[in-house]
Amino acid sequence: MSSSPLRSAMVPVTRRIRVYFAPVDRTTETPTVFDPGKAGLFALETPPAPWIDVGYIDNFQRFCQTTSEPLRAGTQGAPAGQFRGPIDVRIEFDFREWGKLQMALAAGSDQMNVLASDPNANAQPSGGTALPAVAVLPGSTATEIVLGAGAVSGFSVGDIIAVDNDYQQQTGHVGTGIAAAYVSDPATVNQDVNYIRRVTFNVGRVAQLTATSILLAQPLPGGAPAAGAGVQKVIAFVDREGGSFFQEWSGLFVAEEDAGGRVCFYYPRLSPTTTIQAAVNTSRGAMPSLTQILFRGTSKTGTQVTHPPLQPAGRAFEREQFVVLTPPVVALGLRAAFLALPHTDENDGQTVVCYRSYFPSPMAAVY
Amino acid sequence: MQFTKDSFYMTLRERLASVNSQRTVTLNGVTRPAVIVAENELVVPVTPLPNAFYIEWGGAQVVDGQIASRILMAMDCVISHHTFGTVESGVDRGRTLAELDMELMAICQPPRTDKRDYTQSPSVDLGTDIFWTLPALGAVTGSMGPLNESLPEKTQSAQLERRAVLQVFFFSEVNSL
Numbered sequence: 001m002s003s004s005p006l007r008s009a010m011v012p013v014t015r016r017i018r019v020y021f022a023p024v025d026r027t028t029e030t031p032t033v034f035d036p037g038k039a040g041l042f043a044l045e046t047p048p049a050p051w052i053d054v055g056y057i058d059n060f061q062r063f064c065q066t067t068s069e070p071l072r073a074g075t076q077g078a079p080a081g082q083f084r085g086p087i088d089v090r091i092e093f094d095f096r097e098w099g100k101l102q103m104a105l106a107a108g109s110d111q112m113n114v115l116a117s118d119p120n121a122n123a124q125p126s127g128g129t130a131l132p133a134v135a136v137l138p139g140s141t142a143t144e145i146v147l148g149a150g151a152v153s154g155f156s157v158g159d160i161i162a163v164d165n166d167y168q169q170q171t172g173h174v175g176t177g178i179a180a181a182y183v184s185d186p187a188t189v190n191q192d193v194n195y196i197r198r199v200t201f202n203v204g205r206v207a208q209l210t211a212t213s214i215l216l217a218q219p220l221p222g223g224a225p226a227a228g229a230g231v232q233k234v235i236a237f238v239d240r241e242g243g244s245f246f247q248e249w250s251g252l253f254v255a256e257e258d259a260g261g262r263v264c265f266y267y268p269r270l271s272p273t274t275t276i277q278a279a280v281n282t283s284r285g286a287m288p289s290l291t292q293i294l295f296r297g298t299s300k301t302g303t304q305v306t307h308p309p310l311q312p313a314g315r316a317f318e319r320e321q322f323v324v325l326t327p328p329v330v331a332l333g334l335r336a337a338f339l340a341l342p343h344t345d346e347n348d349g350q351t352v353v354c355y356r357s358y359f360p361s362p363m364a365a366v367y
Numbered sequence: 368m369q370f371t372k373d374s375f376y377m378t379l380r381e382r383l384a385s386v387n388s389q390r391t392v393t394l395n396g397v398t399r400p401a402v403i404v405a406e407n408e409l410v411v412p413v414t415p416l417p418n419a420f421y422i423e424w425g426g427a428q429v430v431d432g433q434i435a436s437r438i439l440m441a442m443d444c445v446i447s448h449h450t451f452g453t454v455e456s457g458v459d460r461g462r463t464l465a466e467l468d469m470e471l472m473a474i475c476q477p478p479r480t481d482k483r484d485y486t487q488s489p490s491v492d493l494g495t496d497i498f499w500t501l502p503a504l505g506a507v508t509g510s511m512g513p514l515n516e517s518l519p520e521k522t523q524s525a526q527l528e529r530r531a532v533l534q535v536f537f538f539s540e541v542n543s544l
Binding site for chain 2: 257
């Protein structure tokens with residue numbers, strides 16, 4: 001043993017991964033930038049705008065199947081250099097908390113808000129003819145929706161609401177702040193004036209009512225509603241197997257710094273996938289996830305914990321994970337997988353799909 | 368190791384003052400948040416105070432599977448508390464114990480803090496964090512009850528006690544060679 005201060009603790013230690021997502025501008029394919037110099041050591045409870053806290057995840061695994069190809073020369077074909085082959089980077093994890101955003105990210109296609117409907121309307125699996133919207137008045141913000149006296153009485157504390165514009169027969173991406181769906185032809189959505197509110201990410205829970213407005217428990221993810229927007233009650237969230245729309249988000253994964261050093265993984269553009277990465281490319285097989293390492297066997301409280309076994313490569317994509325808490329009680333996790341899409345780093349023009357940043361402990365050695 | 372003990376204690380003490388500023392004890396004429404490290408107090412035959420959190424340190428081990436210059440160690444810790452309730456009849460002793468339990472869970476989160484050298488004033492940041500598992504709350508036990516106690520955990524007794532265990536992790540102050 002030595003008390004030399006030269007090599008102080010340099011081991012990042014964590015027990016949980018926290019994830020944040022932010023919208024990609026689908027028109028320009030511009031991601032939300034995570035600048036580690038400006039916002040890297042943010043308080044995990046209060047991420048910098050517009051990052052949305054999606055909670056803790058489980059079984060986080062990063063896969064890189066980008067190959068390095070040797071460039072051979074000479075009579076013996078010795079490697080003279082190498083180049084990178086096609087970029088193929090994916091991630092997989094389980095959401096252990098459910099919500100609008102988590103379901104949308106896990107399912108990957110457009111995600112529906114089931115609007116409160118007329119009892120006499122035809123039954124539809126994603127919600128029938130909706131009750132009319134209530135108009136949003138000027139002065140509304142992401143946390144306070146001004147409706148005016150009288151109109152507020154149609155809502156109660158605890159209601160979930162969708163707040164967005166009327167559909168006005170436009171084509172292209174729709175949804176305030178966050179692209180929620182793509183409309184190629186108004187006829188495909190029945191020219192439904194409520195269509196944007198059926199898919200919007202601008203949803204919230206009513207926490208309080210004033211004489212003229214609704215106060216929300218969480219801010220609307222897409223920001224303040226525009227003038228002329230409407231509000232409708234949401235009964236449930238529905239995602240669908242199928243569909244042609246692909247979500248696209250910027251993702252930020254933070255390994256909580258238990259020992260002082262923080263590690264962040266920033267993916268400028270993530271597109272959901274159900275194609276499983278062929279992870280077993282080595283003799284060791286798939287690497288265990290963080291949770292499987294930390295909680296193998298028994299939990300901190302001595303309770304037997306059963307996590308899903310590692311899945312072999314080439315497996316079918318499982319939509320949900322059933323995590324045994326204590327038999328017969330299980331928790332349902334939402335399985336999510338993403339393909340990393342390219343982004344051009346403006347500092348040097350390089351095409352990249354992921355940034356890994358490390359913030360050492362205050363007094364840790366730097367190498 | 369002592370830095371870890373001191374940092375853990377100071378963190379819990381400061382958090383308790385924030386979570387419940389009324390949860391105090393008076394020891395040696397000084398009123399302070401009700402977090403007490405038994406080994407730091409005078410050796411006098413005095414029974415533990417009710418409605419206070421007593422920290423006792425146990426064994427320490429090197430955590431397996433490390434390849435690094437600084438070894439990660441885990442130290443056992445027991446935090447105990449007991450209550451007689453807040454009224455003479457003691458009928459709220461279960462509720463008071465639950466309050467203490469939740470305060471303990473609250474002050475143990477987030478489960479990490481800076482490791483600091485409190486032998487200096489002001490204290491000095493030693494560069495890494497210490498972190499710990501969340502407390503595992505043991506069974507409630509009762510004592511100081513009537514002789515013919517019949518309930519298995521004796522929770523009809525005047526004093527209700529809880530013992531919570533956790534592990535505190537820290538990087539040793541010495542390098543491994």
